Amino acid sequence: MTQERHAAIGIHAIEPGADxxxxxxxxxxxxxxxxxxxxxVLALLALGAARTIVSRMANAKVLESTAGELAKPYVKxxxxxxxxxxxxxxxxxxxxxxxxxxxxxxxxxxxxxxxxDIGSRVEKGELLAEIESPEVDQQLLQAAAARQQAAAALExxxxxxxxxxxxxxxxxxxxxxxxxxxxxxAQASAxxxxxxxxxxxxxxxxxxxxxxxxxxxxxxxxxxxVGDLIDVGGQRVLFVLTQADALRVxxxxxxxxxxxxxxxxxxxxxxxxxxxxxxxxxxARTAAxxxxxxxxxxxEVALPNREGLLLxxxxxxxxxxxxxxxxxxxxxxxxxxxAEGARIxxxxxxGKVRLQPVTxxxxxxETVEVLSGVGPKDRMVLNPxxxxxxxxxxxxxxxxxxxxxxxxxxxGARGDAGARGEGATGAAARAEAAAPARAP
Numbered sequence: 001m002t003q004e005r006h007a008a009i010g011i012h013a014i015e016p017g018a019d020x021x022x023x024x025x026x027x028x029x030x031x032x033x034x035x036x037x038x039x040x041v042l043a044l045l046a047l048g049a050a051r052t053i054v055s056r057m058a059n060a061k062v063l064e065s066t067a068g069e070l071a072k073p074y075v076k077x078x079x080x081x082x083x084x085x086x087x088x089x090x091x092x093x094x095x096x097x098x099x100x101x102x103x104x105x106x107x108x109x110x111x112x113x114x115x116x117d118i119g120s121r122v123e124k125g126e127l128l129a130e131i132e133s134p135e136v137d138q139q140l141l142q143a144a145a146a147r148q149q150a151a152a153a154l155e156x157x158x159x160x161x162x163x164x165x166x167x168x169x170x171x172x173x174x175x176x177x178x179x180x181x182x183x184x185x186a187q188a189s190a191x192x193x194x195x196x197x198x199x200x201x202x203x204x205x206x207x208x209x210x211x212x213x214x215x216x217x218x219x220x221x222x223x224x225x226v227g228d229l230i231d232v233g234g235q236r237v238l239f240v241l242t243q244a245d246a247l248r249v250x251x252x253x254x255x256x257x258x259x260x261x262x263x264x265x266x267x268x269x270x271x272x273x274x275x276x277x278x279x280x281x282x283x284a285r286t287a288a289x290x291x292x293x294x295x296x297x298x299x300e301v302a303l304p305n306r307e308g309l310l311l312x313x314x315x316x317x318x319x320x321x322x323x324x325x326x327x328x329x330x331x332x333x334x335x336x337x338x339a340e341g342a343r344i345x346x347x348x349x350x351g352k353v354r355l356q357p358v359t360x361x362x363x364x365x366e367t368v369e370v371l372s373g374v375g376p377k378d379r380m381v382l383n384p385x386x387x388x389x390x391x392x393x394x395x396x397x398x399x400x401x402x403x404x405x406x407x408x409x410x411x412g413a414r415g416d417a418g419a420r421g422e423g424a425t426g427a428a429a430r431a432e433a434a435a436p437a438r439a440p
Contacts, residue, residue: 072393072395074394075381075383076382076396078379079376079377079379080328080329080374080376080380081367082329082376083328083329087321088320088322089253089320090320091317091318092318093249093251093315093316094250095303095311095313095314096247096248096313097242097243097244098243098302099215099217099242099243100242101214101215101241101242103214103238104236104237105211105230105232106232107131107205107206108136108231108232109131109136109209110230111129111228114128114129114222114226115128116128118219118220118221119218121218122213124214125213126212126213128211129211129238131230132209139202140199143195143198149195150188150192150194154185154188154189156188157185157187157188158185160181161178161184164177211239215241217241217244218243218244219239219241220240220242221239222239223239224236244312245305245308246302246304247304248300248302248303249300250301251318251320252296253296253297255295255297256362258290262286264283266280266282267280267281267283267301267318267319267321268280268318268321269281269310269318270316271315271316273314274310277309282301282302283299283302284300286298286299286300327361328369328370328376329368330344330367330370330374331368332367332368333382333383334380334382334384335358335368336355336384336386341357342359342360343356343357343358344373344374344378344380346378346379346381347380347396351393351396352394353381353388353394355388356373356374356378358370358373358374359371359373381394381396
């Protein structure tokens, strides 16, 4: 191409020289830089694509494992607890005096006077009332006169026997006549003894006109007033005397606890009106037999009351500490009742369920004793569903509150639907936290 042609198209011809060589170097450098930039950009794109592929593959594996985990029902578990501590049972009772006696009269008549009213503290032998009984006085006089007659008859019979024995020695009277006189004397002696006994009886009956306290205590009832007719046949109670410085309480212990109650065990008695105060007593004795009608055993508790704060007849609560049975206890929400009997769902290390048959003991309220079937190391399912069967795979927390099979486990456990929802949400949250961040 000629110079004129280059001038026509606006391209200057390269003339050989130093400037032409520099221009060629600059163009080569620009081309080299362009190629490097292109290579770097392609390498970055390749790395980004590889990272995206790897991240998606990892996320796919995590989602696959999470989906398999979420397919399993999530359950709450706990371990059975061994009952080491002593148990307590609270039973209602009514306070009674250590000695409480209704006082009745043994002599018929009219009440002459009474000396003690309700609330009065009396000592043993102190006069409570006097009864006026003229019939008894007349009977005593009549008995005394009859006794004198019997004594006179006995003296005459003795003198007669003495005379007839002298006559018999002279063979004036027969032996049969002498024996008859001796028999009459013996009869007269027996009549005198009977008269003496009747006089003694009436004197004792006359002494019952004075009604006295059989022991020291407090008069809690007075049922008579001056002039009232006292009839022995009617068994009318004049006073009720109670010893209040020592009290007793009778409680009926259920059969399931009867074997754990022993004489001498400490007892705590509380009364609702005396808040914050606890009164200590002890088991005095037990009936040592079960009442067939109520299936309970009667227990007597002795309770000192030196300060007189407790009143006889008050309603109280008796707390009996029982001996520790050292048995396995499980919460009520761990039991399954099937047609075959009671079962507990036990989870092994692989997450498979085994329905274990158990033998139940006493019901302790929120927990139940298990006599056989499970041990302290068996992981049991709380709130198991009715559809749970042998061999089912479940998801569970690997670190439950060991040994906490009591009220807290019951309170924390929810229904199956709620437990599954909570478990799925927790598993999804754990999977999302464990999964690597996805590429934008």
